[in-house]
Amino acid sequence: MARLSPTRRVAVLACAVGLAAGAAAATPAYAETPEVQLTLSAGTVEAGDTVTVTETVTNVHDFSVLQPTARLFSEPTVLTGYTELVDCTGAVSCSTVDGENGPIGYQAVLPEALSARESATVTFTLRTAQDSPDLQETIQGRLSGQNYGSELVDGPVLRVDGSADVGVRLDVRPRFGLFNGRLEFTVRLTGNGPAVARDVAVTTTLPQGLSATSGNAACVPSAGKVTCTAEEIAAGDSTALGFSVRLGLASIGLPYRFTAARTESSPQDPEAGNDTAAVECTVLTHLLVSCADAPTGSARS
Template sequence: MSTKTVQYPSERHSPDRNSEITTMQRSWRRTTILSAVAALATAFIAMAPAAQAVPPSSSVEISPTTLLPGQTFTVSETIYNDRDFTVSYAKAAIYGSPTPITDIADLVSCTGVTELGCFQAGSSYRAPFGNLEPGGTRTAVFTLRVKDTATPGQFTLQHQFVGDNYAFEILGGPLVTIANPATNADVKVALAASGHGGLNARIDYTLTVTNDGPSAASGIRVVATYPPGLSFAGGTGCATAGTTRTLNCDVASLASGASTTAKFSLNGGLLALGSYATTVQRTASSPADPNAANDSAAKTCSALTGLIVTC
């Protein structure tokens, strides 16, 4: 009896199949490694502190930016030395374009500088600091007065960090307006308060409205806003605005250089306790008001029940 030998297919892969599997394994390992590296990089970036921007060589702030002839204003300039050497006799400089700053305003004073003080150099004003080391900063505040003969219009306030051995580039700053004095009225407000204790805590307020000119002002409205816990108790020159905690204080007209006052009182009651802040804000006047910096004021008073009220 003859025996047949049955041959089963070999479990071994062909050389081509082995090569394909090896390639797939290598690709999988490479993808896994790259993913891990990317994850580590992302985590490192998240943990690393954010890089701080290098300050500019010079920066300025001016207040206010709308000016009238004869008006005083300030320019604060900060310089920064990003070089790897000391800048000798470092100075902050301000210019005007297209009109030189020296043709627009006179230098009144400056602070933050050496004992020599600020000075005019050509068409600029400069604030000296002495030598400035690498990474060092200095700040000067110029006080200037607009010339009475200044022509209405606009100019760009330019600024620069300049030294005896190195000068940085001149940088452009804010746009400044010299207003026409015939069409502006600078209305400013001030607020005073006095507290009165007793069975009923009361605060009396005096609002002062002044027209710094140069033109006469009309249609002036100042809005007073008081906090919860206080109630309107009467006044002269101010009236309640509906059911809100606001008062409208109106002035029909005010000559240049003139002032007027309005008064109002607020009650806190016997159980008044804590701090109470009241604010006033000019909301309307004609002609245009060139200086928003003096359009508001505030006063805070404190009550320890109705017996003690201080402002």
């Protein structure tokens, strides 16, 4: 066999290296396709809002995955602890995944076996709890099947803004009358955000011997108090709720103090300093009532 000259040996070696490099470049793209890919419709949501999680699973192996299922979790808080499953698309059925102490995530059963190199996409629609605290969660996914289960894969971070500050103010306007004088109160609630405040309740305590009336369902009088409610208050918005207190002949010369305090709302209210407001009124005569803001021991809104 003829021997190659040193020059030709170098040329042949270079050609071999070139072919090897070309073969590496021609490696199919599926070799770099991750088994689980996760995306969020929004990285930050307010408590009570919905968010969609899109999970794409790929069978990166040479065998078919039987009864393939896309699973969804989060850490450090279990996903079912602060969300509920509203809907899912791209699957035959969706349900919760149970752990040792109850549900810990969600799963979507795919319609067919997942062949080698085949991908499938499922979209989960989740609603965060209205009373959720501030959270920062890593969304995780996994491809599971009758004959295979992938490692748990970390995806994007979901932040839940679980706070909504509500400022409370109490205003009063005397209405004079010889026998039917009254005080007309306005409870003003201001949403300071960042989230929408929901199911807000403010209770105004009444001095002994006085009772209230209200012309609307938002303020409900009961013995010694009036409770006013608002379903939602968005950040930057405010709502005014009213009731009246009648003053009788026995009220002359007496000082009265009325205190309004937030007693309920969701999500959590991070600022307690503006949850209470008070006014003091003194009935001087049937036709003269003096009222002024009163200190509450904390900052006013």
